[in-house]
Amino acid sequence: MASPPRRTQRLGLRLLAGADSAFNRLYGWRGNPLYQSGTIAIALLLVLIVTGLWLIFFYRVGAPYESVARITADPWIGRWVRGTHRYASDLAMIAIVIHAFRMFAQGRSWGPRALAWMTGVVMTGLVLVVGLTGYVMVWDGFGYLVAREGARMMDSLPFLSEPISRAFTGNQDLLTPFFFLNLFAHIAIPLGIALVLWLHVSKVARPVLLPPRKVTAMMVGALVALSIIWPVGMQPAANPFVLDRTVVIDVFFGFWLPLVRPFSGGLALLILTVIAVTIFLLPVITRRHGPDVPPASVVDEDICVGCEQCAKDCPYDAIAMIEREPGGRSVLVARVDPDLCVSCGICAGSCAPMAVGPTGRTGRNQLDQVREFMAVAGDGAGVRGRHVVVCCERGAQSWGSKLADDGALLYPVDCSGSVHTSVIELLVRGGSAGVLVMSCPPRDCWNREGPTWLMERMYEEREAELKERVDRQRVRVAHAGAGDSSVAVAALRDFIVDTAVLDSATAEPLAEVEMECLTADALGGAAETPS
Amino acid sequence: MSALRGALGAVAAAIVVIATAAASHTPLTVHRDDASMLRVALSARPERVENCRTLGDEELAELPQHMRQRVVCDGVTARYNFEVLRNDVLLASAEVRGGGFRHDRQLYLFREVSLPPGRATLEVRLTRIESGASANTGDTSAARARADDGRQSLATDDRDQREVDEHRRRVEDEVPASLLFRETVTLQPREVVLVTYDRDQKRLLLVRDSTLQAHALPEVSDAGQRTDPR
Numbered sequence: 001m002a003s004p005p006r007r008t009q010r011l012g013l014r015l016l017a018g019a020d021s022a023f024n025r026l027y028g029w030r031g032n033p034l035y036q037s038g039t040i041a042i043a044l045l046l047v048l049i050v051t052g053l054w055l056i057f058f059y060r061v062g063a064p065y066e067s068v069a070r071i072t073a074d075p076w077i078g079r080w081v082r083g084t085h086r087y088a089s090d091l092a093m094i095a096i097v098i099h100a101f102r103m104f105a106q107g108r109s110w111g112p113r114a115l116a117w118m119t120g121v122v123m124t125g126l127v128l129v130v131g132l133t134g135y136v137m138v139w140d141g142f143g144y145l146v147a148r149e150g151a152r153m154m155d156s157l158p159f160l161s162e163p164i165s166r167a168f169t170g171n172q173d174l175l176t177p178f179f180f181l182n183l184f185a186h187i188a189i190p191l192g193i194a195l196v197l198w199l200h201v202s203k204v205a206r207p208v209l210l211p212p213r214k215v216t217a218m219m220v221g222a223l224v225a226l227s228i229i230w231p232v233g234m235q236p237a238a239n240p241f242v243l244d245r246t247v248v249i250d251v252f253f254g255f256w257l258p259l260v261r262p263f264s265g266g267l268a269l270l271i272l273t274v275i276a277v278t279i280f281l282l283p284v285i286t287r288r289h290g291p292d293v294p295p296a297s298v299v300d301e302d303i304c305v306g307c308e309q310c311a312k313d314c315p316y317d318a319i320a321m322i323e324r325e326p327g328g329r330s331v332l333v334a335r336v337d338p339d340l341c342v343s344c345g346i347c348a349g350s351c352a353p354m355a356v357g358p359t360g361r362t363g364r365n366q367l368d369q370v371r372e373f374m375a376v377a378g379d380g381a382g383v384r385g386r387h388v389v390v391c392c393e394r395g396a397q398s399w400g401s402k403l404a405d406d407g408a409l410l411y412p413v414d415c416s417g418s419v420h421t422s423v424i425e426l427l428v429r430g431g432s433a434g435v436l437v438m439s440c441p442p443r444d445c446w447n448r449e450g451p452t453w454l455m456e457r458m459y460e461e462r463e464a465e466l467k468e469r470v471d472r473q474r475v476r477v478a479h480a481g482a483g484d485s486s487v488a489v490a491a492l493r494d495f496i497v498d499t500a501v502l503d504s505a506t507a508e509p510l511a512e513v514e515m516e517c518l519t520a521d522a523l524g525g526a527a528e529t530p531s
Numbered sequence: 532m533s534a535l536r537g538a539l540g541a542v543a544a545a546i547v548v549i550a551t552a553a554a555s556h557t558p559l560t561v562h563r564d565d566a567s568m569l570r571v572a573l574s575a576r577p578e579r580v581e582n583c584r585t586l587g588d589e590e591l592a593e594l595p596q597h598m599r600q601r602v603v604c605d606g607v608t609a610r611y612n613f614e615v616l617r618n619d620v621l622l623a624s625a626e627v628r629g630g631g632f633r634h635d636r637q638l639y640l641f642r643e644v645s646l647p648p649g650r651a652t653l654e655v656r657l658t659r660i661e662s663g664a665s666a667n668t669g670d671t672s673a674a675r676a677r678a679d680d681g682r683q684s685l686a687t688d689d690r691d692q693r694e695v696d697e698h699r700r701r702v703e704d705e706v707p708a709s710l711l712f713r714e715t716v717t718l719q720p721r722e723v724v725l726v727t728y729d730r731d732q733k734r735l736l737l738v739r740d741s742t743l744q745a746h747a748l749p750e751v752s753d754a755g756q757r758t759d760p761r
Contacts (some may be wrong), residue, residue: 014597025545026540056716087548090555145561162574163641171727171738222548228550241740243562243721250553371684 005107006286012084012105013482017398020444021483029441029479033219036443037099042197043216044092045127045224049190051085055185061179064239068311072234083227089131091223093252096124104282105444112203112342114283121280126193131253133186134447141247144168144238149257149268156266170240171518198311203340204448205317238395243396294343295352295359295499297336303355305340306330309463313350315448316340344447345418349457352464354420363464365418370411370423374430377409381521384431385504387496390424391417391438391488399485403492416440417450421457421466424475429508434499438488441479451479473502549619565720569615569644571655573728573735575706577629577638580661581606600694602724608634609661611706615644616654622646638706648720655726655735657710 006015016034023032033040060067071078100120103109109117132150136143151164167178201207210216235248249257258319260268278285296307297318311319318340321332334356336347341358348357354364361381377383386409391400396412404410411427413419416439427435439451456462458477466475476498478491566708581604591599608629615623623644630636642659712735725738 026536086555089550090551091548094551161636163572164637165641166574166639167568168738169641169725169727170723171572171624171725218544222544226552227549230549239740240725241725243566243568243723245560245562245721246558247561249559251557251646252551254557254559261561446533509668 005105009105009107012101013394015104015453016102017481017483019483020481024441024481024484024487026037029443029481030212031441032441033211033215033216033220034098034102035441036093036215037102039208039211040215040219041092041095041099042209043211043219044088044095045190047088047220048085048092051081051088052187054081055085056183059137059183061183062176064137064179065234068236072232072303073094077173080151080224080227080230083230083232084223084234085134087223087226089127089134090250090252092127093131095316097129101103106445110283112318112340115203115488117199117283117427118280121195121276121282123193123200125187125276126196130186130189130193131250133182135250135331136182136252137186138235139238140235141238141244142235142249142423144240145247145249145257146254149260152265153260153272154265155271155305168240174331190507193404199340201427203316205315206228206449207503208522237443243283244446262396265359296343297345297347297356297358299334299336300355300362301333302352304330304333304351305353305355306332306334307352307463308334309352310334310347311352313346313449313453315344315346315450316342319347319356329443341448343448346412346447346450347418349418349420349450350453350464351420354422357418361414361418363422366413366420366423367426368523370426373411377411383409383427385433387436387492388427388432389438389492390416390419390427392440394482395438395440395488399480399483399488402485402489406489406492406496408492408496415445415447417445417447417452417454419454421464425467425470428470428474431508432474433502434476434495436492436495437475437477438480438491439477441481444481451477471502482508534707543569547660562721565648566645567648567718567721568723569617569646569655570723570728571615571640571642571644571726572615573726574637574639575730576701576704577608577634578659578700578708579604580609591679602749607661608638608654609659609708611638612658612660613654614654614656614658615642616656617646617651619652619654627657644719648718648722650715650717652713652715653724653726653737655684655710655712657706657735659708704730707733712737 009064015131020032020034023034025239027033029035037442054077055071058067058071068082071082073079100117103117103120105275115331132146136147145494148165148168150246151168154160155165176484201209208281211219225441256272263271301324303409306321306324306329308321311321318337322335322336324330334347336356343358345358345361348354348362348366351357351363354362354367357363357365374382377388378386388411389400389403389408390413390438391403392415393412396410400412416437417438424435437454440446442455445451453462455477457464458466458475459472466472478488478494480488480491569744583602583604585602586594586600591601612624613623613627613629614621623642625642627638627640629638646653683746706728710728710733714737716724716737716739718724722739726735729732729736
């Protein structure tokens, strides 16, 4: 059960829904770059490393501006490698900001995910610093401005007695050691980024680090094309004896310059520090309390058969299998670490005997809830002969009414990935004309792997699989984001058409279905024990 | 439909990357007017105002061997009054001290003062504030000279001699009690001139880009490309 979004998050979600929908129309959900912002950022960092390694061979700390000018003057390779390097850094910043915005809006920045948020903020800061050292390396007007403003802020610190700004007065040529140190930072900090990246993904299982090849190829192609069409030129060299009226800056790395220039160095540093610390501490500031905190999953050890499926499926490595006391019903039993559990409920859908899940959302609870739904649905007529759309609450709020207009019964759940297949079985065997499960696009799953596991449970016999006895023609999974109402409506209409040719659905006695799914006998004896 | 969608996707991608490239080349106005600038940047060793005393043999004997120093001095580093004047009009002033928590490190000064371009007489002063601080004579220099003489006369071994040499070096390195720079200069629009301290000549001096004097300053277009007339 996701926590209710706050006002800022609701606004963010609306923006995301619109943007996601537009990009889904253009590229399909598999190619939607907005869903891939995190992995795209990593891919761009790799592009930066590759192009940077090439550039480093031609950069001279003794003649920084001249060496960059020489690289830029090479029309065959140098110019576009430098352009690709520069534009990749810009796109990386865009991808990082989109990724952070997405995580914040989707409420994925606090609780057990706080470490990911905080390390992400640290990485963003490091990327920013690396970029700025890169501009200082060029030592043109922008590089000089960055160095001067940075020094101005650092000079406000009381423990630095010698003003750093003195280095940039023009009294003497900047020494080679300064550019060597700058180059060292430009190379060494990415190593730190790699370390922080490891921390960033340390609390997720099976982290995905790279976008699909098609997206990667398109991105690299666009970068190279851009660097050829709009090559990065040389601005005038830094001159400390001239106050340039205008300096051409890279907004993605120099955005802070207009903010700090009107203020003294100390105040500017304070402003930037406050902003950075606030963003860093966002998980603490937005932490939920009391009933707003979704409950962690719990394991009913009397039912758990130690099959390990929940531990395999958990997207956050929050479930471990431990040895049970001797004499128990299995050697192993699942144990949830509440500090890692984000209450996504994926485990509830993975557990064949329905022994695990967040309080009130286990497979057993889901069956209770669907029985209640079936009792009151259709003004008491039940689901017999009706199409049921199982969708998450976000989708239901966004396009649920349109599906209802087409005659479908809506059955909102917390996350489609947490739906136990017995729920679907119950609906089908309860006489539904068809059950359409609408999940978020897999790349946009708030719980990372929900749609993936859902598909495998439905079609590839992943535990807890949809039983063979369920008529697959009456079950379908479709993907639609919160902004994809047309996609959702089209999917339902297609499904209605496809199921219209089937024989009339026959309802089985609900009690029998329940027996299959739930009874203690079935669980203890006759139930299939997952291997 | 698919081809159309592909074309639209390509157009959208092109718009995004071109907008990125445009944002990557954004002109930022950093100096709206033609004001010039006087930049004062220097480092110097501040003078040390000391009370020196020669220890007697008995006093020396009471000290651990490694701490036996015939002449001991207590004191502080001097404070200085820094002023910038243009055509005898005070534009900036400040009290400056040596760096560090105890102000016993080098004196670092970095100030930038905006000035209108054109011909003007610039004056930069750095004047010691403390005077007559010596308890012995009321004359710091005299006291220190006497202390040095005392050290020299009492130098009995290499260590004492090294101390004397080190102290002398430090005194020689100290900034004079008063520094004055005064010069009439013609400032080009947006030109920066630097006043700094020459340790060898113990005086303030003006540094400027000589190539700017004979030519008008380069103009920077909105696109940031400087059209250099040189």
